[in-house]
Amino acid sequence: MNETIGDRAAAMLAKAATISEPGPGVTRLPFTPEHAHANDLIAGWMQAAGLDTHRDAAGTLIGRREGATPDAPTFLLGSHQDSVRGGGAYDGIMGVLLPVLALEQLHDTPLPFAVEVLCFADEEGVRFPTALIGPRALAGTLDPAVLDMADRSGLRLGEALEGFGDPAAIGSIARAPGSVMGYLETHIEQGPVLEAEDLPVGIVTAIAGIERHAVTITGRAAHAGTAPMTLRKDALCAAAELVTGVERICGETENAVGTIGHLEVAPNVVNAVPAEVVATIELRSAEDVIRAEVASRVAEVARQATDRRGCALRMERTYQQPAKACAPELQDALEAAVAATGVRPLRLMSGATHDASAIADLCPMAMLFVRCREGVSHHPDEYAAPEDMGCAVGVLVNVLRGLAATDTQGAASRSS
Amino acid sequence: MNETIGDRAAAMLAKAATISEPGPGVTRLPFTPEHAHANDLIAGWMQAAGLDTHRDAAGTLIGRREGATPDAPTFLLGSHQDSVRGGGAYDGIMGVLLPVLALEQLHDTPLPFAVEVLCFADEEGVRFPTALIGPRALAGTLDPAVLDMADRSGLRLGEALEGFGDPAAIGSIARAPGSVMGYLETHIEQGPVLEAEDLPVGIVTAIAGIERHAVTITGRAAHAGTAPMTLRKDALCAAAELVTGVERICGETENAVGTIGHLEVAPNVVNAVPAEVVATIELRSAEDVIRAEVASRVAEVARQATDRRGCALRMERTYQQPAKACAPELQDALEAAVAATGVRPLRLMSGATHDASAIADLCPMAMLFVRCREGVSHHPDEYAAPEDMGCAVGVLVNVLRGLAATDTQGAASRSS
Numbered sequence: 001m002n003e004t005i006g007d008r009a010a011a012m013l014a015k016a017a018t019i020s021e022p023g024p025g026v027t028r029l030p031f032t033p034e035h036a037h038a039n040d041l042i043a044g045w046m047q048a049a050g051l052d053t054h055r056d057a058a059g060t061l062i063g064r065r066e067g068a069t070p071d072a073p074t075f076l077l078g079s080h081q082d083s084v085r086g087g088g089a090y091d092g093i094m095g096v097l098l099p100v101l102a103l104e105q106l107h108d109t110p111l112p113f114a115v116e117v118l119c120f121a122d123e124e125g126v127r128f129p130t131a132l133i134g135p136r137a138l139a140g141t142l143d144p145a146v147l148d149m150a151d152r153s154g155l156r157l158g159e160a161l162e163g164f165g166d167p168a169a170i171g172s173i174a175r176a177p178g179s180v181m182g183y184l185e186t187h188i189e190q191g192p193v194l195e196a197e198d199l200p201v202g203i204v205t206a207i208a209g210i211e212r213h214a215v216t217i218t219g220r221a222a223h224a225g226t227a228p229m230t231l232r233k234d235a236l237c238a239a240a241e242l243v244t245g246v247e248r249i250c251g252e253t254e255n256a257v258g259t260i261g262h263l264e265v266a267p268n269v270v271n272a273v274p275a276e277v278v279a280t281i282e283l284r285s286a287e288d289v290i291r292a293e294v295a296s297r298v299a300e301v302a303r304q305a306t307d308r309r310g311c312a313l314r315m316e317r318t319y320q321q322p323a324k325a326c327a328p329e330l331q332d333a334l335e336a337a338v339a340a341t342g343v344r345p346l347r348l349m350s351g352a353t354h355d356a357s358a359i360a361d362l363c364p365m366a367m368l369f370v371r372c373r374e375g376v377s378h379h380p381d382e383y384a385a386p387e388d389m390g391c392a393v394g395v396l397v398n399v400l401r402g403l404a405a406t407d408t409q410g411a412a413s414r415s416s
Numbered sequence: 417m418n419e420t421i422g423d424r425a426a427a428m429l430a431k432a433a434t435i436s437e438p439g440p441g442v443t444r445l446p447f448t449p450e451h452a453h454a455n456d457l458i459a460g461w462m463q464a465a466g467l468d469t470h471r472d473a474a475g476t477l478i479g480r481r482e483g484a485t486p487d488a489p490t491f492l493l494g495s496h497q498d499s500v501r502g503g504g505a506y507d508g509i510m511g512v513l514l515p516v517l518a519l520e521q522l523h524d525t526p527l528p529f530a531v532e533v534l535c536f537a538d539e540e541g542v543r544f545p546t547a548l549i550g551p552r553a554l555a556g557t558l559d560p561a562v563l564d565m566a567d568r569s570g571l572r573l574g575e576a577l578e579g580f581g582d583p584a585a586i587g588s589i590a591r592a593p594g595s596v597m598g599y600l601e602t603h604i605e606q607g608p609v610l611e612a613e614d615l616p617v618g619i620v621t622a623i624a625g626i627e628r629h630a631v632t633i634t635g636r637a638a639h640a641g642t643a644p645m646t647l648r649k650d651a652l653c654a655a656a657e658l659v660t661g662v663e664r665i666c667g668e669t670e671n672a673v674g675t676i677g678h679l680e681v682a683p684n685v686v687n688a689v690p691a692e693v694v695a696t697i698e699l700r701s702a703e704d705v706i707r708a709e710v711a712s713r714v715a716e717v718a719r720q721a722t723d724r725r726g727c728a729l730r731m732e733r734t735y736q737q738p739a740k741a742c743a744p745e746l747q748d749a750l751e752a753a754v755a756a757t758g759v760r761p762l763r764l765m766s767g768a769t770h771d772a773s774a775i776a777d778l779c780p781m782a783m784l785f786v787r788c789r790e791g792v793s794h795h796p797d798e799y800a801a802p803e804d805m806g807c808a809v810g811v812l813v814n815v816l817r818g819l820a821a822t823d824t825q826g827a828a829s830r831s832s
Binding site for chain 1: 605607626628638639640646647650653655656657663666675683685686688696735797
């Protein structure tokens with residue numbers, strides 16, 4: 001039996017996964033010996049696929065093929081090389097290697113535009129209290145102050161970057177907007193939707209915006225035997241109404257999710273009516289207006305649930321990150337490319353944040369999701385099937401071919 | 417202004433409250449120097465009220481006045497001397513001192529029956545992993561094995577009892593049922609009902625039965641961004657439906673309370689769908705059949721809440737204690753006695769357990785509750801107003817007079 005493209009992707013990812021700190025799963029942090037080792041391996045694969053490789057000032061490994069003319073715009077593909085601690089073999093790096101395999105297939109196919117595969121250093125933000133250095137540098141949105149942030153050993157990011165990039169030049173690598181056609185990131189879904197829909201790949205509509213609220217509900221401690229139901233101020237009952245309220249509101253709303261993931265009860269003993277609950281509400285949506293509407297309804301439920309029980313409510317938004325929409329024209333290009341492989345095109349939101357969210361400040365961006373077994377990610381059990389990865393490579397090939405045809409037609413119509 | 421009976425009660429309780437381990441509030445554990453010191457003080461007050469004092473084999477201080485004849489039955493009053501750690505000045509000991517004041521008032525009033533005021537050693541169960549030694553010994557229900565239980569220092573209960581009672585004789589002090597007319601315990605309410613009803617005292621209908629259930633709800637951990645609402649198994653959402661279910665069911669049911677006081681979420685982080693919740697359900701009711709019905713409805717809510725979300729449910733009853741009804745004839749006697757003081761007689765359940773629950777195995781028992789400020793008990797802020805305690809003394813006087821009249825009529829009718 002011949003080795004398929006998917007099998008090759010699986011073999012490459014398995015090899016890359018061995019480049020890790022000791023311990024279960026993959027632990028590959030940015031600007032470490034493991035990072036350097038992984039870059040060497042990936043650069044070799046890029047070169048074998050006909051790409052010229054270099055690293056930019058932010059430590060991003062770039063494999064490039066030139067366009068038909070020196071001033072041709074560049075189409076970007078890629079993702080990140082780093083992992084969480086004890087993570088999986090797919091998150092990030094699969095989105096670097098599948099484009100390499102796609103460009104290998106297109107080695108002899110002329111494309112009017114240049115193509116770059118970007119291997120970003122740091123998306124997970126595990127080592128330093130920041131992330132997305134590479135894409136932000138390209139988009140010109142990097143705050144140079146992050147270079148002074150230190151890791152647990154006290155080493156500054158700027159120092160760690162030496163040998164990978166050039167901290168002094170990091171402000172100068174922002175791309176001119178017109179020079180870049182777009183960015184397409186391939187990523188394991190990290191969720192259960194494609195598995196539930198029995199689809200190998202899916203087209204991302206947007207990277208969800210996120211907001212978080214810290215909630216404190218204060219009732220009144222009471223003896224669980226002597227306090228009648230009518231004279232209680234039970235903080236947990238109020239919180240419980242809020243929990244099911246978030247579930248109901250988000251369940252009724254398309255493209256939104258909401259979670260109370262953290263909740264603590266005081267005094268938290270079997271025979272005391274709960275006096276206080278602290279909890280966090282996290283809301284995500286592909287559209288900021290939807291998220292705002294959900295947040296408003298959730299706040300109203302919190303008010304009613306606490307008022308009805310005579311409890312006090314403190315609710316404070318502690319974090320907010322706007323949604324980043326995927327470019328409609330790139331979504332359409334992906335839809336045509338997916339359909340051309342015989343797969344039903346499904347569009348879905350990305351609940352997690354990706355490099356693409358930072359690149360969105362530079363150019364149109366899009367994302368292709370690959371099915372994720374049981375939705376498990378950031379864990380040694382993370383898995384994408386070889387055949388699904390093969391399908392994704394086919395989609396990337398189709399997208400690049402489609403963009404080339406459009407670009408050629410565009411050039412033809414411009415010259416006519 | 418003359419000192420009222422209530423003022424005297426307050427002064428006596430304040431004095432007794434000084435007999436405590438150091439620290440905030442009152443800490444007076446059984447079979448300690450503080451216990452001995454408190455017994456001396458109380459015995460002096462009993463003697464001043466015309467009572468003969470002695471201690472029984474279980475370490476209960478008893479103040480007794482004889483009846484009209486040597487074989488006259490005995491009516492029991494009293495409560496316990498011990499406190500929780502850092503407790504208040506009223507819980508327990510107020511129910512010893514108010515009867516002493518009532519008997520002082522009745523010093524020159526002939527009563528056909530004997531009266532004893534019992535000052536039990538240990539109701540709170542703070543020092544040893546058992547409680548209610550005194551009333552159980554009187555009722556003949558004491559398991560002698562408890563004498564081998566040790567406190568934190570390793571001292572056995574039997575050893576601690578030496579110098580207060582007689583562990584070897586503890587099995588022999590059970591009263592003959594016909595020798596005891598009944599037991600009436602006066603106690604601070606430890607709840608907010610009388611305050612809400614603006615009443616100084618209330619008549620207890622029953623000491624609630626209790627059951628507890630340990631609940632484990634197992635869902636599935638998921639990323640709070642990537643898991644759509646429809647594909648979640650959120651253990652906290654299921655638990656929240658259970659929490660509000662308990663609140664609703666008990667709110668609809670007379671004479672029942674239910675509480676989820678303890679609840680813990682795993683993994684309990686802001687951006688993860690909760691995978692597991694462990695919680696305890698506590699249900700109390702004045703009637704065991706009502707409690708069983710509530711438990712059955714709660715279990716059904718737990719089943720539905722977990723089934724609907726694809727979560728697994730484990731629910732196990734870990735504790736059960738039957739309700740103890742107050743004797744109807746003593747409730748009626750209390751009602752007449754309360755009404756005679758000009759106070760509206762209100763009947764209410766006792767959600768907490770008391771010495772009376774153990775005495776119920778010996779004779780008819782009843783309880784008189786005294787209003788508790790803000791329902792706060794087991795805390796240095798515990799407070800009953802002097803005028804409310806004065807009212808309670810008046811009720812006790814009326815009850816004893818009423819029982820004497822009934823007894824005399826009974827004797828008259830028996831002799832007619």
